[in-house]
Amino acid sequence: DIQMTQSPSSLSASVGDRVTITCRASQSISSYLNWYHQKPGKAPKLLIYAASSLQTGVPSRFSGSGSGTDFTLTISSLQVEDFTTYYCQQTYSTPFTFGPGTKVDIK
């Protein structure tokens, strides 16, 4: 199985901050990398697919980059509704595996 790691595991930030979350795969996954966020008690919501494609309806402050083994999710200006947990997922090969998550909370 392809192992996914994320860093940091948690971070504290303020509204308006620029935030970057990193995801690393245990082997090359080309650009088969998705980003989700999940609010407490809710289902995950797709933000970015194929490493850098913004899902329809997702604000443009979210962006993704990377290929191979190293990927980043950037939030250009953090909003109140963005304080939640973020997961990356590889879909290069089954089983499709998720990272352990990065929790973003208010400083």
Added chain:
Amino acid sequence: QVQLQESGPGLVKPSETLSLTCTVSAYSISSGYYWGWIRQPPGKGLEWIGSIYHSGNTYYNPSLKSRVTISVDTSKNQFSLKLSSVTAADTAVYYCAAGKYYYMDVWGEGTTVTVSS
């Protein structure tokens, strides 16, 4: 806009079979899309269980493959998950989802399943 709703027992006894159904609205399940199941144990991360194409092709997590079956019922516009021989480790929120092979962009709200005698 496709909508999904999970249903099924919230409590399953150890060694029995967990059965969940996902009802699809505003879209014909036979028109395309991949249909999948993902679970999340309490306080933990997400685990991909498997998915099925409308034609019936299935893809399972090898760690669960011997116990899991995902199927589609086009007459009811539903797809289902069966997980046999459950233990406490199978206690989780189970989500159904839909999308392309490489990403799921529509999710149900999730249903909590507890395995306990």
